[in-house]
Amino acid sequence: MSEHKNNGRIEIENKGKKIIVMPLDDNSKEISQVLANDTARKILSLLSERSMTLTEICAELEIPLSSGEYSLKKLQDTGLIKIIGTKQSERNVEMKIYAPEEKFIVIAPKSLKKEDTIFALKSLLPLLAIGIIILGFGLYMVNQSQMPFINLIAPNQTYNNITNTFSTEDGFMKKFSSQEELNAYIKYSAESRSGYYRGYATKGKGGNIMLASHGTSKTSLTSSNTGSSTSDFSQTNIQVEGVDEADIVKNDGKYIYIVSGRSVFIIDGYPAKDAKILSEIKFDERSTPTKIFINKDKLVVFTQEYTYIPRPGCEYLVAPMKTNISIAIYDISDRKNPKVEREIKSDGQYFDSRMLGDYVYVIINEPIYYQPCQIYKGAEVDMKCISSDIKFPEVTINNKRTDENFPEIYYWDVLDNSYHWTTVLSVDTQDKDAKPNKKFFVMGDAQNIYVSPENIYITRTKWMSQQEILEKVYDEVIIPNLPKDKQDEIKEIENSNKSFYVKKFERILVIKNYFAGIDDKEREDFQKKINDKMQEIQNDLEKYSEQTIISRIGIKDGRITPKASGSVPGTILNQFSMDEYNKNFRIATTAQKYSDKQANNIYVLDKNLKIIGKIEDIAPGESIYSVRFMGKKAYMVTFKRVDPLFVIDLSNPEKPALVGKLKIPGYSDYLHPYDENHLIGIGKEVDESIDADKVHSSDAVYYTAIQGVKLALFDVTDIEHPVEMYKVVIGDRGTESEATQDHKAFLFDKEKNLLVIPIRLAEISDAQKKSADWKNMEGEFTFQGAYIYNISLDNGFKLLGRVTHIDDQKDQEELMKSGYYFNSPYSVRRSLFMDDVLYTISNKKVKMNDLKNISYINEVGLSYEDYYDGRI
Numbered sequence: 001m002s003e004h005k006n007n008g009r010i011e012i013e014n015k016g017k018k019i020i021v022m023p024l025d026d027n028s029k030e031i032s033q034v035l036a037n038d039t040a041r042k043i044l045s046l047l048s049e050r051s052m053t054l055t056e057i058c059a060e061l062e063i064p065l066s067s068g069e070y071s072l073k074k075l076q077d078t079g080l081i082k083i084i085g086t087k088q089s090e091r092n093v094e095m096k097i098y099a100p101e102e103k104f105i106v107i108a109p110k111s112l113k114k115e116d117t118i119f120a121l122k123s124l125l126p127l128l129a130i131g132i133i134i135l136g137f138g139l140y141m142v143n144q145s146q147m148p149f150i151n152l153i154a155p156n157q158t159y160n161n162i163t164n165t166f167s168t169e170d171g172f173m174k175k176f177s178s179q180e181e182l183n184a185y186i187k188y189s190a191e192s193r194s195g196y197y198r199g200y201a202t203k204g205k206g207g208n209i210m211l212a213s214h215g216t217s218k219t220s221l222t223s224s225n226t227g228s229s230t231s232d233f234s235q236t237n238i239q240v241e242g243v244d245e246a247d248i249v250k251n252d253g254k255y256i257y258i259v260s261g262r263s264v265f266i267i268d269g270y271p272a273k274d275a276k277i278l279s280e281i282k283f284d285e286r287s288t289p290t291k292i293f294i295n296k297d298k299l300v301v302f303t304q305e306y307t308y309i310p311r312p313g314c315e316y317l318v319a320p321m322k323t324n325i326s327i328a329i330y331d332i333s334d335r336k337n338p339k340v341e342r343e344i345k346s347d348g349q350y351f352d353s354r355m356l357g358d359y360v361y362v363i364i365n366e367p368i369y370y371q372p373c374q375i376y377k378g379a380e381v382d383m384k385c386i387s388s389d390i391k392f393p394e395v396t397i398n399n400k401r402t403d404e405n406f407p408e409i410y411y412w413d414v415l416d417n418s419y420h421w422t423t424v425l426s427v428d429t430q431d432k433d434a435k436p437n438k439k440f441f442v443m444g445d446a447q448n449i450y451v452s453p454e455n456i457y458i459t460r461t462k463w464m465s466q467q468e469i470l471e472k473v474y475d476e477v478i479i480p481n482l483p484k485d486k487q488d489e490i491k492e493i494e495n496s497n498k499s500f501y502v503k504k505f506e507r508i509l510v511i512k513n514y515f516a517g518i519d520d521k522e523r524e525d526f527q528k529k530i531n532d533k534m535q536e537i538q539n540d541l542e543k544y545s546e547q548t549i550i551s552r553i554g555i556k557d558g559r560i561t562p563k564a565s566g567s568v569p570g571t572i573l574n575q576f577s578m579d580e581y582n583k584n585f586r587i588a589t590t591a592q593k594y595s596d597k598q599a600n601n602i603y604v605l606d607k608n609l610k611i612i613g614k615i616e617d618i619a620p621g622e623s624i625y626s627v628r629f630m631g632k633k634a635y636m637v638t639f640k641r642v643d644p645l646f647v648i649d650l651s652n653p654e655k656p657a658l659v660g661k662l663k664i665p666g667y668s669d670y671l672h673p674y675d676e677n678h679l680i681g682i683g684k685e686v687d688e689s690i691d692a693d694k695v696h697s698s699d700a701v702y703y704t705a706i707q708g709v710k711l712a713l714f715d716v717t718d719i720e721h722p723v724e725m726y727k728v729v730i731g732d733r734g735t736e737s738e739a740t741q742d743h744k745a746f747l748f749d750k751e752k753n754l755l756v757i758p759i760r761l762a763e764i765s766d767a768q769k770k771s772a773d774w775k776n777m778e779g780e781f782t783f784q785g786a787y788i789y790n791i792s793l794d795n796g797f798k799l800l801g802r803v804t805h806i807d808d809q810k811d812q813e814e815l816m817k818s819g820y821y822f823n824s825p826y827s828v829r830r831s832l833f834m835d836d837v838l839y840t841i842s843n844k845k846v847k848m849n850d851l852k853n854i855s856y857i858n859e860v861g862l863s864y865e866d867y868y869d870g871r872i
Contacts, residue, residue: 031078039063040071044080044100051084051099072098173562176409176442179389185411186370186390186419186442229254229270233834237672237746239575243451244355246291246302247744249830249841255335256832257299259289260843261864264301266335272837272848272857278335280863287326293355295429299330299338300360302350323349325364327427327436341432346423347393354451358430359558361456364423365446366393393421395438402435411442412551412565420445422458426558439560443551450578455563456553457578457585461546461571477533478511481526486514546571546592550585550609566609569616570601576671576743579629583607584653588627588636591616600624600638604653613654619644625683628671633719635679639667645681647719662722666710669740672748677717678725678793680748682739682757685710685729708735709759711789711797726796730787732779734762738829747831748791754851755789755797756831756838786828786840788854801854803828805842825864 034040042061046052052060058068075081076098084099176182233253238245248259255278256269264281268274283289286305293300305324326345330338348366355361370390392409395402422441428434444460451457479490490507515523547567554561570589572578577588585605592598599620604613622638629635634648645668647660665688668681685707708731715723730737738745739757747756762779771777785804789797805826806812825843832839836851843864848857 031080034071034074034078034080037071037074039068040075043068043071044075047081047098047100051097053087053095053097055095057098173410173412173565176406176411179406182392182409182442183388183390186368230835234747234749234832237743237748239450239743240452242356242453244293245744246293246300246353246355247830248291249832250292250294251832251834251839252294253834256839256841256846257292257294258841258846258862259292259301260862262288263863264289264292264299265862266299266332266338267846267860268335269839269846269848270834272834272839275846275848275858275860277860277862279338281330281338290350291353293353293360293429295355295358295360297331297333298341298429299332300355300427300429301328301330302326302353302362303328304350323347323366325350325362327360327362327425329427329429329432331432342398344395344397344425344427344436345399346395346425348421348423351422351446352449354449354456355429356451356453356555357557358428359555360427360429361451361555361560362423362425362427363446363449363456363458364393364421364425366421366423367445368419368421368442392440393423395423395425395436397435402438407438407440409440409442410562412549418444422446424456424553424560426555426560428558434558437558437560439553439562441551441553441562444549448572448575448578450575450580451555452580454554454556455580456555457580458551458553459572459578459587460549462549462567463546473530473533474507474511477530478526479507481529482511482514486510548572548587548589550587550605552585552607552609564607564609566605566611568601568603568605568611573624573627576629577624577627579634581629581631581650582653584612585609586629586634586650586653588624588634590624598623600636602634602636602648602650602656604650604656613652613656615648615656615658618646618658625667626669626671626681628673628679630673630676633716635671635716637668637671637681637683645714645722645724647716647722649719660716660718660720660722662714662724664712664724666707666712668710668712670743670746672743672746674713674748674750674791674793677715679714679716680755680791681710681712681714682737682746683710683712684708684740685727706733708732708762709737709740709757711755711757713791713793713796725793728789728797728799730759731761732764734778734781736760736762745830747833749833752833752851753790753792754833755791756786756840758785758828758831759787759802760784760827784824784827786831786838788838788851800851801849803838803840803847803849803854805840805845805847 035044039061043057046057046060054068054072057072061068072081076083079101081098081100083096085097086094087097088094176185230253233251235251236245236247236249250257251269254268254270256265256267258265258267262283262285264283265277266279266281268276268278281289281301283303286307287303288305290302290304292302303326305326307322307324324345324347326343328340329342329344331341332338346364348364351363351365353360353362368390392403392407419442422443424439424441426437441458443458444462446458446460448459449456450459479487482490489510493503493506493510496503515526518526547569548571549565549567551565552563554563568587568589570591572587572589579586584607587603587605589601589603590598591601599616600618600622601614601616602618603611606612618636619638622644624636625639626637627634629650632649632651634650636646636648638644638646645662645664646658649657649659666683666685668683670682672680672682674680686705687707688705708729710727710729712727713725715725737757737759745758748754760781761783763782764774764777764779768774768777768779783802783804784806785802787802788800790800791797805828806824826845828840828842830841832841833851837857838849838851838854840847840849844862845859846862847859849855850857
């Protein structure tokens with residue numbers, strides 16, 4: 001055997017055959033790209049059996065001459081085949097005869113020492129006869145015949161969409177260095193998820209396309225407007241003090257800003273008796289205003305645009321839509337004449353936003369569109385498909401692109417089931433010349449966010465594939481039982497800076513080579529260890545059947561900085577399932593088990609999003625209906641038949657403790673702090689006398705037992721013995737309140753002893769009560785509007801009055817006749833106060849009433865029209 005090194009290449013000759021080790025550079029990249037083409041690989045395999053001409057190759061493989069000629073040229077250019085002669089065709093045309101080069105090519109890191117490479121190759125020489133092994137650039141052709149058998153499914157059990165809760169150790173953040181790296185990550189990742197449906201598929205000329213609050217705040221705002229205003233006024237009910245949330249209604253103590261239909265209205269609301277519309281910003285049929293912020297003399301309006309994407313030849317299918325979000329900043333120093341100052345647009349769909357100080361942070365979602373390439377499989381691959389660029393979202397300001405070059409795109413290096421763009425923008429509301437800061441993230445579809453003054457936490461649900469279960473077997477069974485030298489080899493791979501996918505495939509190669517060299521007895525012993533471990537793994541999957549992935553992104557003065565990623569078992573309900581306290585992150589989840597049971601959990605994570613404390617299996621068989629974190633305590637409501645209110649002590653983050661429980665009929669969908677020792681709950685009452693088991697299955701939510709809307713006031717002073725001090729039930733079955741699902745519809749002010757909620761009232765009539773099964777009936781709609789309560793620790797809930805916008809007899813009749821999905825432009829959705837005046841808002845009207853006696857003061861009509869925004 002002889003060896004020499006030339007231009008960074010290591011060449012080893014053995015019995016006339018040559019092994020060439022090439023560094024990971026442009027030359028090796030070119031070889032990998034050629035062999036990613038399935039036609040090229042088939043040709044190479046065919047020529048290894050016998051030398052052939054182009055015509056013979058194309059006839060054997062049944063491919064066009066053009067495809068064969070293209071692949072032969074690429075193989076020849078990279079030195080994988082050679083011309084060994086010519087022969088005459090039947091038409092006397094000279095034809096070249098091709099054969100493979102007598103060499104093996106191994107691509108390895110540039111940093112690999114020559115002596116280490118030679119030693120490794122000498123040990124591999126007996127195995128190289130199996131075929132060509134190519135390392136790097138994500139392409140592997142590995143003989144799996146000597147791999148151990150891993151039974152993924154225990155007998156008589158089937159698992160679908162299983163969540164990966166085992167890969168978080170690889171969850172460190174990275175940044176793509178180039179467009180090519182982004183292309184490879186998305187397309188190789190997609191290819192590694194074989195058999196998993198990964199998005200919306202369309203088919204046209206191009207083939208398949210894969211789509212891959214602590215309470216109502218009261219503030220005195222400084223503005224340049226003239227005229228009287230008040231310092232005693234309510235604002236949007238938010239989760240975190242100082243972190244404002246966009247809404248359809250805003251109020252600054254004098255002016256009210258309202259999103260209604262395709263318009264945004266500015267109303268001079270103070271004093272109430274002189275209230276009037278000052279201006280109306282109208283939007284055309286292509287855009288829909290959704291939510292707004294107010295910051296001094298700036299109005300921030302979010303609009304969403306939907307454009308259908310044509311699909312030639314598939315008109316019978318529902319056409320996908322391209323979505324764009326617009327963030328328009330208006331100068332409203334003259335409220336009668338608002339003027340657009342800047343307009344920032346981005347591809348994607350508005351997900352959520354927050355405002356801290358003068359900066360608005362916006363989170364935008366968009367599927368990643370790409371042409372799938374069969375990189376690891378047997379179908380023919382078009383080289384253009386592999387090299388075609390994945391398009392990243394375009395962000396513009398005043399219709400000018402903000403990215404001329406490849407932008408900053410980050411990702412957490414963990415396997416996911418599908419990938420979306422999550423764009424985080426920060427916009428300075430006051431500096432009209434400021435460009436938006438932005439970061440692009442490749443991750444699963446963002447589902448919930450929690451925002452503290454320093455961090456944005458984005459969560460998403462993830463399911464485990466069978467490949468990931470294999471990874472757990474490798475981690476916990478196979479690798480720990482390998483010889484130390486093999487374990488060290490794998491550890492070196494894991495500690496390298498290679499991508500998640502390259503690491504996984506390289507370690508499989510190490511394992512495969514080890515199993516190729518052991519005898520049958522050793523293989524049988526290994527197999528037994530695997531079989532024993534599989535039962536334990538299946539038991540784990542019972543507990544960790546779903547997973548919430550959490551990404552932490554730091555924010556400060558408009559800067560956006562990726563920080564950490566982690567995961568916890570189970571899924572979350574909403575933003576109130578999360579909280580940040582003393583640099584720790586707390587989260588409540590419900591974990592579904594395959595035994596048709598579920599359990600609830602509280603986890604405490606450190607700043608790196610590693611679990612440091614937990615309570616699991618709270619209220620087995622029940623679901624979380626509401627959560628509220630308050631400093632060193634958390635309150636959780638679960639429901640099945642009755643409403644258990646759990647009190648969790650979080651004073652020691654490493655040892656959270658369940659310290660109190662209260663079981664009462666009904667449940668609370670939303671919990672709101674009254675003060676440090678008291679909670680308000682809003683949800684539904686339940687009639688315990690109804691035997692729901694005879695109507696529904698044992699794990700159902702007992703709809704027939706659910707009654708009207710329930711308000712409750714809880715005393716949690718003694719955390720071990722919480723008490724329901726007062727409750728009131730509004731209406732009968734069918735009564736609903738938007739406040740149970742949207743906290744921004746909940747108005748509470750402790751100083752005024754004021755609680756206001758929208759109610760759609762359903763009542764069981766006398767005629768219905770004559771029926772024997774009237775308890776199972778829904779009531780008839782009799783009212784929609786606001787219920788106004790005086791709330792206190794001394795007297796509980798005292799109804800002060802009701803306000804409705806449905807004053808017309810015809811509209812009242814429509815309400816009475818409407819079904820479950822009643823919707824009216826006169827439905828009261830929000831309420832606010834300025835001094836002692838209550839303002840209720842619907843799409844058609846703003847109404848003002850005296851808070852002392854709920855007497856009528858004034859109203860302002862809004863020119864609302866129904867519209868269809870193009871969404872299916």
